[in-house]
Amino acid sequence: MSKLGKVGPYTLLERLGRGGMGEVYLAGSRRGERVALKVLHELAEDDSSRIRLEREVRALRRVESPYVARVLDADLDCARPYLVMEHIEGDTLLDRVRGEGPLDLALLVELAQGIAAALAIIHAAGVVHRDLKPANIIMGADGPVLIDFGIAQVIDATRLTMTGTFLGTPGYTAPEIFADEQVDSPADIHAWAATVAFAATGRPAFGRGTPEAQMYAVLNGQADLKGVPVALLPLVRAALNREPAKRPTAALLADRLSRLARVTGGPEAGVSSGAGALAAPVVEEEAARGRTTDDARPPAPRKAMGEDSRGSGPRPRP
Missing domain, CATH: 1.10.510.10 (Transferase(Phosphotransferase) domain 1)
Known part of the structure; x- marks a missing residue:
């Protein structure tokens, strides 16, 4: 059992970052997948923090792009609301x-x-x-x-x-x-x-x-x-x-x-x-x-941000 405990069905493995709104952890799912989990910390469970987390989930679910980390799961009604996203390897x-x-x-x-x-x-x-x-x-x-x-x-x-x-x-x-x-x-x-x-x-x-x-x-x-x-x-x-x-x-x-x-x-x-x-x-x-509309098709993503993408920095920031 992890010393950091669990949030919902996810086992916390490592804390990646902390901010005024919440904390971000590297976590493991029941199937053994590694994910990034953002959870409101206990001192930030006010209405504004919950609303911001809810808006983050809503915003991310409206976007499907290789340039944006995907939402995998969320529970906004539990005692400590959390958001689960894919874990992206690489430095900030x-x-x-x-x-x-x-x-x-x-x-x-x-x-x-x-x-x-x-x-x-x-x-x-x-x-x-x-x-x-x-x-x-x-x-x-x-x-x-x-x-x-x-x-x-x-x-x-x-x-x-x-x-x-x-x-x-x-x-x-x-x-x-x-x-x-x-x-x-x-x-x-x-x-x-x-x-x-x-x-x-x-x-x-x-x-x-x-x-x-x-x-x-x-x-x-x-x-x-x-x-x-x-x-x-x-x-x-x-x-x-x-x-x-x-x-x-x-x-x-x-x-x-x-x-x-x-x-x-x-x-x-x-x-x-x-x-x-x-x-x-x-x-x-x-x-x-005049300003062009933003619905123009952007170019497809190109491979490799340099040959050496080391480390495992915070994924969603708190």
Whole structure:
């Protein structure tokens, strides 16, 4: 019998992470399968935490994608509600960059394209992630996988608000969230740009200061993009536009990056002005024909996020 005990029919094997809302464990099913189990911890069993977990389940069940961890089981009515998801082997993007430094150009473009394709799929399903960041991306063997939809917003649902409380990570949060404006899929595009910039440079685009300092930098468009490859710079800048309507859609980014990936096939390819020019028309294209719909078919996932996807980091974050 595991020293950590059981939750429902699942045996807890190892604690992978802990946060204000709950804990995430590596667990075993009755059939011996390994899964990731998120359970509300005892001090977080208030109505808002239960509602957030319920929304996470609802959001994930609306999405079927190789870029998003699948829901396997859930019990939201028991004493300690829990969510069970597939266990994805691999480091988080945060851990990968901290341990090995910024990604090389070919892997960076692949990552950027995979995340954009993931966002195109969840946006088409009517879901906004709202907390996209390096810690919520697993570098899986078949491409990046998004985790932790704990503060996701299902577009046709009533917003969950908590007076005086901010849910999210300041340096990866869109300015319209801070400004209490309408929040929709473009908020994830802003977070995509900040995440890609971190993967390219190894540092947060909006600094490492206090949450207030990061919030100020976000609201005033003070992103540090030094070191972002010229091939990606036009797309990242467009995605950080202060006006949500002027940001490219996830589907457009995925399409542009899929074509860019064919140019950046090696560590030194794509750094020329030609590769940058391939990305540059995104702003003009958006202005000319309006924002494209997010139901465009994203490119199929490409294999391998690098040859060495080591470790077993937290799967859904608490």
